[in-house]
Amino acid sequence: MREVHEITDSPVQKKTTLYIQLADEMAQAILSGVLRVGEKMPSIRKLSGQRQLSLSTVMEAYRELEDRGLIEARPQSGFYVRQKRNLATPELTAPPKNPSHVFIDPLLTPAALWRINKEISVDFGMAILSPKLFPNQQMQRMLSQVSRQYPDLISDYGESQGDIELRRQISRRSLLWGGQVEADEIIITQGGIEALNLCLRAVTKPGDVVAIESPAYFGLLQILESFKLKALEIPTHPKTGISVEALEFATRNGEVKACVLLPNFSNPLGSLMPDENKQRVVKLLDERNIPLIEDDIYGEFCYQGDRPKPAKVYDKTGNVMLISSFTKIAAPGFRVGWVVAGKWHKQIEQLKFINTYSTPVLLQRTIAKFLETGGYDHHLRRLRKSCAEQVSYAVDAIQRYFPADTRLNVPQGGYVLWVELNSAIDTITLLQDALAEGISFTPGSLFSPSHSYRNCLRVCCVEAWTTKHEKAIERLGQLARMQLPQLALQT
Ligand SMILES: Cc1ncc(COP(=O)(O)O)c(C=O)c1O
Incomplete structure (x- = not known):
């Protein structure tokens, strides 16, 4: 509150604050699924009337949303929620402040979790590249x-x-x-x-x-x-x-x-x-x-x-x-x-x-x-290219199919993706559901001695991308949504 007070002192800053505030509010509506992918945004004139804001403030808010990759302008038609969402990046983590002994539950090791399963057909779990890439x-x-x-x-x-x-x-x-x-x-x-x-x-x-x-x-x-x-x-x-x-x-x-x-x-x-x-x-x-x-x-x-x-x-x-x-x-x-x-x-x-x-x-x-x-060196050049491609396909698929409030880190190297889901989602339950359908990944809590990150997962992109992987990501998105009944029908 104090911040808003301070920056509304000058008329120019007041305007800046207003359009950013409006953009943040609309962004929240998009990310939480209230405004769905492909849906038309309220017209600038209508929103300006409803909110008692100038047309230029609403226009600036929409430009800001365009810059954030959340909406797109269609000629003679207005603004629409963009098809491919740019999911937000997870924030700085906030683990417990005190040191603790590490205790790994033998039932919660990757090997134990995956063993329960009959057969894994799409493996996003292990950070081991496919033999075909060696x-x-x-x-x-x-x-x-x-x-x-x-x-x-x-x-x-x-x-x-x-x-x-x-x-x-x-x-x-x-x-x-x-x-x-x-x-x-x-x-x-x-x-x-x-x-x-x-x-x-x-x-x-x-x-x-x-x-x-x-x-x-x-x-x-x-x-x-x-x-x-x-x-x-x-x-x-x-x-x-x-x-x-x-x-x-x-x-x-x-x-x-x-x-x-x-x-x-x-x-x-x-x-x-x-x-x-x-x-x-x-x-x-x-x-x-x-x-x-x-x-x-x-x-x-x-x-x-x-x-x-x-x-x-x-x-x-x-x-x-x-x-x-x-x-x-x-x-x-x-x-x-x-x-x-x-x-x-x-x-x-x-x-x-x-x-x-x-x-x-x-x-x-x-x-x-x-x-x-x-x-x-020759092999390394090829390997870097394969990893970049695999990761880029996985990023696209996660952006398309995971719930809109998912956060995703898009890395500049390596082949693992860190994904943060809505805090109500438990990725150990998600893994059990996924394993039953032959899909694996690693739940986030395995990466923390305090067992934090229960709503996170690591997706390893270890082989050439195919429709099998695309469908598996789509299914993971659906299974995640099923833990959120109120969002189950939203994209
Ligand atoms: C961060 C990190 N360090 C070390 C290792 C172990 O490497 P190596 O297979 O060479 O023993 C791994 C393997 O996954 C790793 O991810």
Whole structure:
């Protein structure tokens, strides 16, 4: 109220406020379904008479709605609610302020939830790309070439730090993101998951508090639970990632012992932290002596332009541990990942030795060859294009078929979509209904130790889009609406 009072002081501002107020009101009517898709908007003259507003104020409100993508003008006919809605973006999340132990209900893991089902015909649940998108034949050829060229690798334990050929290739590629990481600074792991395990083990002990994004990657929550660590969920924006201000506040009293972030195309939000925020977070955590574990597993999945920089590029003291993996891009079954562990290099190398000793050298050398011959870059370009297409089709379908008050984050990379439904909808119930019809997705509450986000879901776009996917999204929209009886008949 105070704000309205203040900005109505000048006549120009008063007019601005009025047209925005009217636009907001009409937008609400559209998003809640009172004004339906394709329906004609009240005429400008009629609305101006009813509301006792000038014609120009109503016209400006309609232009504002046009800009927001909610209505369109049709020549000699007036304004209509647009066919394709631009759903609003979810807002900054608001998780509980206190840290808590992580408890994952065994009945509420993705595996348990999906197992109840007979058969999944449309899988939006797993963040695992379709085998068709991987260069399997090329990898097969390379694997046999490498095993012919280096037959001794089969009987070779390899070094705990990892194959030098692969580390050199990773080092060479780090120049592309401005990292200039030396081969000696890299440790090869069994996928990103081993790297996450090792990093957390190196810098925490049971009972410690770890700051995480909210919502957070499910696998990370499982690790926190198994290490008896407490999670402190930090408010996170679906577009720009963790709130730096909230992280600053949460780390003021020395309680937080480590922080795990996915600055580039996070899972499940799809957020991308602006470089300035990455820089601020690196500086803040360094000043407060809190190690930052950066999971950059989706960093290469940008749809356009150069891949975003990892936060590691702003690290001047070795306080950032950067993790990535070839599982999402080249060969999930090879389980080859890596970490640049900064100050904790020696500890991580030792922990790797204790944990799995080494990562199969033959598989590491095969990935190294793939990187060396340029096959990797060619494949990556195709993969980025496929993911961008799959995501764009899914976005269109969700905008068309989900209830009008749905919020959706449209990411700039990766292949997961975060969808927020009306707060009355329970996505675990929705999943049970969907599974009965062979459709899967991941309910939002799985991504939060406080089991928040019960009205949210993650939709993974892991294969080429077909009418089967389109129909599945349409059906999910219908099933969601069925939990809202008063909206069941609306589009
Ligand atoms: C954010 C994130 N980090 C790590 C992993 C684990 O990666 P990997 O399969 O390389 O162990 C995943 C897998 O889904 C992931 O989504």
